[in-house]
Amino acid sequence: MKLSLIPPSLQPIAEKVEHYERITDADALQLFRSHDLNALGALANAVRERKNGNVATYILNRYVNYSNLCVLSCQFCAFAAKKRDAHAFESSIEEIVATVQEALTLGITEVHMVGGLHPSLGKQWYLDLVGQLRALDPELQIKAFTAIEIRHLARRVFKSSIGDTLAELRDAGLCALTGAGAEIFDPAVRDQLCRGKEDAAEWLEVHRTWHEMGMRSTCTMLYGHIETLEQRVDHLRQLRELQDETGGFTGFIPFAFEPTTTVMAHVPPATAFDQLRTLAVSRIYLDNFDHLTAYWVSMGLPLAQISLAYGVDDLHGTIMEEKIFHMAGAKTPQEQTVESLRHVIREAGREPVQRDSFYNHLPATPVSALRSAHELALA
Numbered sequence: 001m002k003l004s005l006i007p008p009s010l011q012p013i014a015e016k017v018e019h020y021e022r023i024t025d026a027d028a029l030q031l032f033r034s035h036d037l038n039a040l041g042a043l044a045n046a047v048r049e050r051k052n053g054n055v056a057t058y059i060l061n062r063y064v065n066y067s068n069l070c071v072l073s074c075q076f077c078a079f080a081a082k083k084r085d086a087h088a089f090e091s092s093i094e095e096i097v098a099t100v101q102e103a104l105t106l107g108i109t110e111v112h113m114v115g116g117l118h119p120s121l122g123k124q125w126y127l128d129l130v131g132q133l134r135a136l137d138p139e140l141q142i143k144a145f146t147a148i149e150i151r152h153l154a155r156r157v158f159k160s161s162i163g164d165t166l167a168e169l170r171d172a173g174l175c176a177l178t179g180a181g182a183e184i185f186d187p188a189v190r191d192q193l194c195r196g197k198e199d200a201a202e203w204l205e206v207h208r209t210w211h212e213m214g215m216r217s218t219c220t221m222l223y224g225h226i227e228t229l230e231q232r233v234d235h236l237r238q239l240r241e242l243q244d245e246t247g248g249f250t251g252f253i254p255f256a257f258e259p260t261t262t263v264m265a266h267v268p269p270a271t272a273f274d275q276l277r278t279l280a281v282s283r284i285y286l287d288n289f290d291h292l293t294a295y296w297v298s299m300g301l302p303l304a305q306i307s308l309a310y311g312v313d314d315l316h317g318t319i320m321e322e323k324i325f326h327m328a329g330a331k332t333p334q335e336q337t338v339e340s341l342r343h344v345i346r347e348a349g350r351e352p353v354q355r356d357s358f359y360n361h362l363p364a365t366p367v368s369a370l371r372s373a374h375e376l377a378l379a
Ligand code: SF4
Pocket: 070, 071, 072, 073, 074, 077, 078, 079, 080, 115, 116, 117, 148, 194, 197
């Protein structure tokens, strides 16, 4: 780490980072309040480099949203719908299986699947969905469901405990839980943003239970709306504590709120400065996490590329069809090609490496063997 880049006010934190010492919540807050983005980048980069060397990863994945019907109406969400709404949609298992089968021919190793809290789908529907995707390819990694979906399934659909619900889904073929739905853990923020959704303890309990079964998941933070910097640090602290307890999180994916078409359209979108400092502070604070992912869907690939110098070691994946952020007004593309992901990583001076859902390195699928979803649709 170039200590000359660090101003005197941040030197005590830099020394902790240099000596592998954990930083405190007060340190994290001081970093968040610093205007010296280069210093934050230098500190975060030192942590990233010691954990991941010169490698930056990406995954070949396909997003699937099985339905946006939801019994809740979170303030920030432009995705959810009631049955009568024009933008309501629901896919059949056959349609989802066909979509994933097509994506497998494009080389994906992961399907990433979430939906709303559906008012009427039954237990067997969910088990058949996961089971039929598993039957398509035993190697396909099925990463699905948010913690709130799991709570909904347990309480209203499977009518059993969180542990038993997770075990049935795992036995049907579920490999990993998604990290979405964490938003900001602070109860006052949740009350304004997503009243009726699970609280922090309930979100963490789902992931704790999954981890105790020997399984892994990712975690997220939705920031840049009504939360304070203290509330961001509190969110990071709760994630760090659960990671100390279980070690089950494979990576952290913070993303900025997309306000455009939501009922919170008056909230200014997060700036590039805020996005980079949030990634950098997360990298420094979450010393027990191996990986930090930049979500190009919310920040755009150009800024995600720059974030490789602010602690990020992973650029997420091809995705192929993103709905949640785009229904909220995101102007980023819906998919990335492997070529673009590899190009931006190389240009940033890193070695691009394909990964699986658990950030394990894979041999790269030759680009010549890949077509984009767009090309396939034209074929
Ligand atoms: S965020 Fe999730 S739970 Fe909340 S309204 Fe949207 S789909 Fe439903």
